[in-house]
Amino acid sequence: MLIRNLYLSMDPTQRGWMARDSYLPAVKIGEVMRSFAVGRVETSRHPGFVPGDLVQGMFGWQDYAVVAGEGRGVTKLPAGTPIPLAMSAFGATGLTAYFGLLDVGRPVAGETVVVSGAAGATGSAVGQIAKIKGCRTIGIAGGAEKCAWLTREAGFDAAIDYKSEDVAARLAELCPKGIDIYFDNVGGELLDVALARLAMRGRVVLCGAISGYNATEMPPGPKNYLSLLINRGRMEGFIILDYLHRAGEAIQELAPWIASGQLKDRVDIQEGLENAPKTLNRLFAGENQGKQLLKIAD
Ligand SMILES: NC(=O)c1ccc[n+]([C@@H]2O[C@H](COP(=O)([O-])OP(=O)(O)OC[C@H]3O[C@@H](n4cnc5c(N)ncnc54)[C@H](OP(=O)(O)O)[C@@H]3O)[C@@H](O)[C@H]2O)c1
Numbered sequence: 348m349l350i351r352n353l354y355l356s357m358d359p360t361q362r363g364w365m366a367r368d369s370y371l372p373a374v375k376i377g378e379v380m381r382s383f384a385v386g387r388v389e390t391s392r393h394p395g396f397v398p399g400d401l402v403q404g405m406f407g408w409q410d411y412a413v414v415a416g417e418g419r420g421v422t423k424l425p426a427g428t429p430i431p432l433a434m435s436a437f438g439a440t441g442l443t444a445y446f447g448l449l450d451v452g453r454p455v456a457g458e459t460v461v462v463s464g465a466a467g468a469t470g471s472a473v474g475q476i477a478k479i480k481g482c483r484t485i486g487i488a489g490g491a492e493k494c495a496w497l498t499r500e501a502g503f504d505a506a507i508d509y510k511s512e513d514v515a516a517r518l519a520e521l522c523p524k525g526i527d528i529y530f531d532n533v534g535g536e537l538l539d540v541a542l543a544r545l546a547m548r549g550r551v552v553l554c555g556a557i558s559g560y561n562a563t564e565m566p567p568g569p570k571n572y573l574s575l576l577i578n579r580g581r582m583e584g585f586i587i588l589d590y591l592h593r594a595g596e597a598i599q600e601l602a603p604w605i606a607s608g609q610l611k612d613r614v615d616i617q618e619g620l621e622n623a624p625k626t627l628n629r630l631f632a633g634e635n636q637g638k639q640l641l642k643i644a645d
Pocket residue numbers: 357358359360439440443464465466467468469470487488489490493532533553554555556557558559585586587588629630631632633634635637638639
């Protein structure tokens with residue numbers, strides 16, 4: 348199949364793909380930069396796809412992608428789903444929020460859920476899903492505008508601006524009985540502060556650690572990890588790729604929440620393939636307002 352790329356997904360993990368082998372091999376110098384994308388089939392010798400089909404897969408930072416063989420890893424967009432929605436709430440970040448919170452964090456109604464990177468694509472979905480499941484939700488994000496969006500639009504019970512507030516003091520005030528689930532998108536200092544406030548049988552969901560992705564040396568580990576021992580807690584990581592076969596199950600539950608407005612999906616669309624590196628950097632500068640996409644063709 349020959350695919351015309353239309354939208355590229357910008358994801359913090361791409362920074363890691365450039366740097367080292369991890370859950371996927373590193374992208375080597377001279378290779379096409381790996382990324383999720385949505386494109387349109389232009390020509391096809393695959394019986395399951397015809398020209399005009401909208402498809403998603405790891406098509407990379409390029410105008411056109413050729414998918415050989417059985418077309419593995421290429422899926423059709425559900426008919427009628429807007430492309431940005433398919434790449435945000437119904438895409439990797441929405442699924443990450445859904446499975447990370449529900450499968451790894453296992454929230455129970457009435458519990459207190461704290462999420463870092465809360466105004467981002469993954470974090471904002473985590474907090475809203477936790478709320479729908481009957482939890483108290485507290486978001487940690489950078490800046491007054493993002494914090495106001497969390498409480499006014501996304502229905503979080505409280506928001507903490509880590510750039511201007513004392514996070515430990517605010518968590519002590521907002522979580523007097525401790526944190527039942529800390530959904531970690533940021534790592535570093537914030538993870539340490541959250542560990543120190545873990546409730547009995549608290550869970551830390553290791554989703555990401557964006558604060559360290561640009562570090563040239565490995566940052567020190569969390570000094571408050573013994574809180575897991577004292578509180579009989581659990582800290583568990585996950586990779587969304589392991590859940591992609593269950594995407595349908597998640598979308599079935601997410602779709603009515605989106606339709607009813609219970610789950611607000613913010614998308615930030617930049618334009619032009621030549622702006623790909625600049626657009627990826629927006630994630631690290633906190634400039635993105637929700638899921639970061641790059642539109643490269645109509
Ligand atoms: N485990 C998985 O399978 C999986 C899948 C998808 C994503 N993830 C992880 O989930 C996290 C969020 O990804 P996303 O795609 O949803 O991106 P995002 O949250 O939409 O964007 C990244 C956000 O991170 C925040 N940030 C950047 N540098 C920071 C720093 N030094 N300290 C604190 N916050 C910082 C910024 O928000 P502020 O303005 O609030 O600082 C920025 O908007 C990332 O860690 C990513 O690697 C994991």
